[in-house]
Amino acid sequence: MSWFPFFADLNDKPVLLVGAGEVATRKAESLLAAGAQLRVVARTLAPAFERWLQEGRIAWLGRTFSPAHLDGVFLVTSATGDAAVDADVFAAASARQVFCNTVDSPEHCSFIVPAVVDRGPLQVAISSGATAPVLARYWRQKIEVMLPQHTGALATLAGQWRRQVQARLSGMRARRRFWEHIFSGPVNTLVAQGQLEAASQFLAAQLEASASTGTPVNKAETMTHTASMSPDIADPAISASGHDAPETFLTSRRPAEQRAAEQPPVTPAPIPALHTGxxxxxxxxxxxxxxxxxxxxxxxxxxxxxxxxxxxxxxxxxxxxxxxxxxxxxxxxxxxxxxxxxxxxxxxxxxxxxxxxxxxxxxxxxxxxxxxxxxxxxxxxxxxxxxxxxxxxxxxxxxxxxxxxxxxxxxxxxxxxxxxxxxxxxxxxxxxxxxxxxxxxxxxxxxxxxxxxxxxxxxxxxxxxxxxxxxxxxxxxxxxxxxxxxxxxxxxxx
Ligand SMILES: C[C@@]1(CC(=O)O)C2=NC(=C\c3[nH]c(c(CCC(=O)O)c3CC(=O)O)Cc3[nH]c(c(CC(=O)O)c3CCC(=O)O)/C=C3\N/C(=C\2)[C@@H](CCC(=O)O)[C@]3(C)CC(=O)O)/[C@H]1CCC(=O)O
Ligand SMILES: NC(=O)c1ccc[n+]([C@@H]2O[C@H](COP(=O)([O-])OP(=O)(O)OC[C@H]3O[C@@H](n4cnc5c(N)ncnc54)[C@H](O)[C@@H]3O)[C@@H](O)[C@H]2O)c1
Known part of the structure; x- marks a missing residue:
């Protein structure tokens, strides 16, 4: 079976958790972070659930699962460790076409939960397709180290400009190149340095430069310039300006933030040759x-x-x-x-x-x-x-x-x-x-x-x-x- 990956909006959506132990705590933390309205059925509550109950963040519906607990529910997770309860929850959820996850048996899952590297709004979700959850966790830990913390802020900035870029640059190819340049060039560096206002100004200048060179131009100058640099910088698909080397596994072992902080402040320059192939x-x-x-x-x-x-x-x-x-x-x-x-x-x-x-x-x-x-x-x-x-x-x-x-x-x-x-x-x-x-x-x-x-x-x-x-x-x-x-x-x- 192959699983279809997608990201769901659970904000204000009722979600049911059956069981409130250690594993359910992990699931509940991410569900609450996504803004779900959490309803719980469990014989006993682990300490975190006690706290959330006192804070009014969850509703405790009862100690024994009944199909009626699924009324109005968007999705359900069963984490009791009791195979009979898992089977009941899955059958009732399937009958109502409610997505169901049982932590003990992939056969009773219509969705599974991935390991997640969170650089909100950017997320990396890793699944082994229910074959080896610890392998998913292993790679999550590796990617945690590789993915710079400021990536989330960079995604937020891009989100703020996306509509304007769509309005100014016609053609998906031109826009994709624009964004590739933004994410690997000086704007990335400025965000890593925490200079969000400067990054925004730089992005605006780059957009102006790109919008005003709407016709194909010769790339020869750019290529001549970059050909003498390191292979990463010289790769025109990754960095058209040569301002900043993109993140690679080979260039440096120091964290991206540290490298960015060591670099001198950058000044806006037009993007060369965004439209040439x-x-x-x-x-x-x-x-x-x-x-x-x-x-x-x-x-x-x-x-x-x-x-x-x-x-x-x-x-x-x-x-x-x-x-x-x-x-x-x-x-x-x-x-x-x-x-x-x-x-x-x-x-x-x-x-x-x-x-x-x-x-x-x-x-x-x-x-x-x-x-x-x-x-x-x-x-x-x-x-x-x-x-x-x-x-x-x-x-x-x-x-x-x-x-x-x-x-x-x-x-x-x-x-x-x-x-x-x-x-x-x-x-x-x-x-x-x-x-x-x-x-x-x-x-x-x-x-x-x-x-x-x-x-x-x-x-x-x-x-x-x-x-x-x-x-x-x-x-x-x-x-x-x-x-x-x-x-x-x-x-x-x-
Ligand atoms: C990724 C992660 C997300 C999360 O849970 O949030 C997750 N499991 C994690 C950890 C973990 N899971 C287990 C151990 C103990 C080691 C061990 O025993 O093997 C550890 C390690 C630990 O806890 O440290 C045991 C285990 N897990 C499942 C079974 C049942 C079975 O496979 O039969 C058993 C056997 C129980 C037993 O043997 O008794 C089933 C599932 N676990 C899944 C997800 C789904 C598949 C995802 C995928 O596609 O890979 C799926 C199908 C259903 C679901 O839960 O959605 C999270 C890592 C989060 C992180 O750290 O980043
Ligand atoms: N999917 C995963 O990622 C993963 C990881 C580790 C373990 N597990 C499995 O998850 C299961 C739960 O583990 P745990 O450590 O959270 O257990 P736990 O004992 O800490 O919690 C179990 C919870 O379910 C409730 N419960 C048990 N039987 C119930 C019933 N019949 N009706 C209502 N509530 C009931 C308990 O009151 C408790 O709140 C285990 O079987 C374990 O093997 C899954």
Whole structure:
């Protein structure tokens, strides 16, 4: 059984607790903190319940459970340790469609309670799906240490500005980038320093700067600036300004607050290049997601579009940001043809395929011109290589999407040559690198390559001295094409 995670509003909602011992005390504390109206049925009350009763914070309905106690109740927890009572409570709750949690038997639960790291309003909830509660608790304690205390204040500040940001910045992608910058840059630092007013002013200035640069701009300056910095700062998906390194597990063991307090006060600066895209070629290495490098994980989490091998391992696929667009490449072994994709329908013409080095594909197809899919098969028939045509389409699409401001990841299974521009002539999508590099350079799209870690060197008896750690932390080179902004294709009106 898989459990659906969600956060419920229990404020002023009647909630029933059957049993008022040690475990019920823990459940009651979080229910009261959420503003629930707590009703209790129990033979005896633990000290905390006695106190809450005196303070008028709970109602004690009786010593023996009866289904009538569920009237008007939003949800119920049974924590008596008595299996017969658990079964009665669950049956009565199910009959009334009331959510039920019994602390002794997951089979009598229609909801379970996670371990929680609370940085209100931000919360991290961890569940083992009722298999190992102590494992959930173990990770809660680990995450407690990692998650800075000021994260809650940062979330509160974001909540105060969210509507204004929605009103000023059009497009979810622009807003997401804006917020990513806010959460990893100077505003984060100011909140960590307790300078909430300054943080608010800085956010306002950043919003003004972003709103006034509403058209795509060249990212080359930013990339040139950041390329010489540490890999974390240089990662454009994480910090566009280079002001402040994001939280990482590797950069420092000191608490985030301490690090932030040591930093000099920051002054507002415009956000550079919020609207431009880039392309990251990520090699997964093995099919084990545990072997993905930090760079690979970050790229997959930041991507708007991930184009991947058809046979990509599920575990790797799950590391892609949930709302990113995913596009499987056609099978490179021959039979594949380009899938009908609305973007390709709209953009491409046979001319584009005949002259793949131009950006003609950004010109909408005139009425009566065959769509890209037809164009691909036409091209394929003449070339006797359907997958080569599909490859050309996908390569073009990678570049087009990055050109139009998306953060594109080309996710490849296995380990490839680290110098992707030195691969052999492209015949399949997986070999399309040289053409891709040329197109990227022509378009002025920054790109970089994140090499994979193969499973083999991680096996101790086959390790010949080149450590996995050294490979996994290798700094990916950032390539910044030097083309003038005016040479880049213009974005079309929708
Ligand atoms: C996370 C947490 C939240 C909370 O309770 O607030 C929570 N259990 C916690 C601690 C904990 N639980 C137990 C021990 C003693 C060690 C041990 O005996 O194993 C400890 C450790 C301790 O108390 O320190 C024993 C235990 N728990 C359950 C059973 C019955 C069974 O599994 O059959 C038994 C066996 C009783 C026995 O053997 O007699 C069942 C449940 N416990 C759940 C949640 C739900 C599943 C959540 C998930 O998906 O993982 C679920 C299904 C129902 C529910 O309670 O909602 C909280 C950590 C809070 C924190 O510290 O952050
Ligand atoms: N889910 C979890 O996280 C978790 C963790 C540890 C233990 N447990 C289990 O939770 C159960 C409760 O543990 P506890 O330490 O809170 O016990 P406890 O003895 O401290 O509390 C039991 C409570 O239930 C009441 N009660 C018992 N039988 C009743 C009945 N028939 N009608 C009405 N009230 C009744 C008691 O008066 C008391 O208030 C145990 O069975 C334990 O194994 C669950």
């Amino acid at each position: 880039d392309l990251v070629v990520v090699d997964a290495g093995s099919s084990d997601p545990g072997q993905l490098t930090l760079h690979a994980l970050r790229a997959l989490q930041a991507a708007d579009l991930v184009v991947h091998d058809p046979a990509l391992a599920d575990g790797i696929r799950q590391q892609i940001r949930k709302d990113a667009e995913k596009l499987a490449l056609p099978d490179g072994n021959g039979a594949g043809t380009a899938p009908a994709h609305p973007v390709l329908h709209r953009w491409s013409t046979p001319m584009d395929l005949a002259q793949p080095h131009t950006f003609g594909s950004l010109i909408p197809a005139p009425a009566g011109v065959p769509c890209a899919t037809h164009a691909a098969s036409h091209h394929a028939e003449s070339a006797h290589a359907p997958h080569a045509a599909a490859s050309a389409l996908h390569t073009q699409r990678l570049v087009d999407e990055a050109c139009w401001g998306k953060r594109v990841v080309w996710l490849r299974g296995g380990c490839h040559d680290a110098r992707i521009n030195h691969l052999a002539t492209a015949h399949t999508p997986a070999q399309a690198a040289p053409r891709l590099v040329m197109l990227l350079q022509q378009a002025g799209v920054p790109w970089r390559h994140v090499p994979g870690v193969s499973a083999a060197p991680a096996t101790p008896w086959r390790n010949t001295g080149e450590s996995t750690a050294a490979m996994s932390t290798a700094v990916p080179a950032v390539h910044v094409p030097s083309v003038a902004k005016t040479q880049r294709p213009q974005r079309l009106a929708a």
